[in-house]
Amino acid sequence: MSETYETQAPPPPSDRSRYAAPRRSHAVRGTVVTLIKLIVACLVVGFLLALLGVNPVELWQSLWRAAVEGVRNVFDFGTDGIALVLGLIATGAVVVLPIWLVTRLLKMRGR
DSSP states (O other): OOOOOOOOOOOOOGGGGGSOOOOOHHHHHHHHHHHHHHHHHHHHHHHHHTTTOOOOEEEEEHHHHHHHHHHHHHHHHTTHHHHHHHHHHHHHHHHHHHHHHHHHHHHHHOO
16 A cells, blocks of 8 residues: 655745744843743832841841751751751741742733
8 A cells, every 4th residue: 555645835934934033122021021920029028128137147147047058957957957957948048938939920911
């Protein structure tokens, strides 16, 4: 049984333009939109942290100290260290989850 398969010819030159790489202006527009979204997200999170009276420098310093201490405790005390790390995760969620929520809301708004 001999079947013949037809091969599809490439599109004519006039149709090739739709297969071309996107223009640079689309990439620039996407970058600007992304920067605006990041600025808005930073503004919202900064506002929330300001309401809580959190200083960003002190926050990073205390998170770093707590992470180092948590790792040290995991090795030194076992289960006590694990409890400390879980507490740090819960504390970090206070900052991360609002950022995640704002990101998701911005993505939903763009659809």
